[in-house]
Amino acid sequence: MDRRGTSVARTKAADAGAARPEGASPARARGRALPSSAAPEAHGLASKPLYRQVREALIRRMVDGVWAPGAPLPSEMQLAAELRVSQGTVRKALDEMAAENLVVRRQGRGTFVARHDEDRILFQFFKLVSDDGVRRFPESRVLSIAKGKASEDEAQALALVRGARVIRIRRMRALDGVPILVEDLALPETLFPGLVEAGVPNNVYGVYAARYGVTVARAREKLKAVAAPAEDAAVLGVPAGTPALLIDRLAFSLEEQPVEWRVSLCLTGTMHYLSDLT
Structure with missing residues (x-):
């Protein structure tokens, strides 16, 4: 996570620390x-x-x-x-x-x-859409997966105690075989025991719900235009410094507990980020 700089991480951690369940302010019961x-x-x-x-x-x-x-x-x-x-x-x-x-x-x-099937994720959580307007669920390839002690930024973002352990997943996602994003995920190990050994499928939110009883109810995202770092650019097959979109997401469970911190670097040459505001 730290390879993309601490500014995004610290901002995300601040957001996580400020998160409160919606509707928590006192109101008169009717x-x-x-x-x-x-x-x-x-x-x-x-x-x-x-x-x-x-x-x-x-x-x-x-x-x-x-x-x-x-x-x-x-x-x-x-x-x-x-x-x-x-x-x-x-x-x-x-x-x-x-x-x-x-x-x-x-x-x-x-x-x-609701199930965390691909259709739901596609419309609720995956906001990248082809410029022709077609929504498609990307395939994924895990680049690395490991367990370790949470960094300060990970602990703050995920509301973990000092010394807690996390699972770190790095993967590349593609459409029609063409890489469009590389992402890093951090998860509390206590919530997802055995995930490293069992492997990570394409639909991770489905696994969270079906295998561990953790339903992702909502997510908070922050977007920023950046120049692709050399390490990410190599995975995506583009020159270092290529314009890209950084999506910094914190996902929350039904109980408003932060359960996943995900940082994605996306190529938007043929894609755009679509958010319906209501």
């Missing part, structure tokens, strides 16, 4: 409270609007493995009866979760926990 058997007051959520309390209760079940990726949720009516709230409150909570890509609604079939 409507009926959830019953003591289901309400998440123990998690400090009683001050939130009721639909937000329902949302957090549903997410807690996902975190606890009650509903695995791809699993169907009970109907809105069933959830409303169980949580003793109105069906409209449940629907509002699920609407927000659908907007966050945590659940998927299928007409006539119900609501399901």
Whole structure:
């Protein structure tokens, strides 16, 4: 990670340190409270609007493995009866979760926990699009993978204690066999035991969820135009100093825990970064 300079790393670490769960500010609760058997007051959520309390209760079940990726949720009516709230409150909570890509609604079939399949990652997390407008999921080749003690920057970014260990993955990604980016990932080793020995597939977010129960719920990215360092340029097959896009990403779990720090250097000669703002 340090080979790209400490300015980006330290900025990312500062962002990580400043991260707070969304909606954490106090607010007056509206409507009926959830019953003591289901309400998440123990998690400090009683001050939130009721639909937000329902949302957090549903997410807690996902975190606890009650509903695995791809699993169907009970109907809105069933959830409303169980949580003793109105069906409209449940629907509002699920609407927000659908907007966050945590659940998927299928007409006539119900609501399901979202999977980290390639289609979801392509539209939610992989923002590089060919100039012809076609979205495609890139193939990957692992260049190196190792374990070691977290650097100061890695520890700050991932909110790790001093002396904690991380898994470091370096890989090249290509479209139609043409390299488009090289990236370095740092992961807390405690969250992903055995990953080094098992190997890293193309869809790492899918492995995080399916094998380790860690769902990437959101990510924060920072972009910067840079000149490609010689080491990265060699992997990408371009001259050192070629204009490139640096994407510095910190990924968070459902519990708002930082679970992956990824720094990617991307060639954008035939690609562009696309972000839909709503």
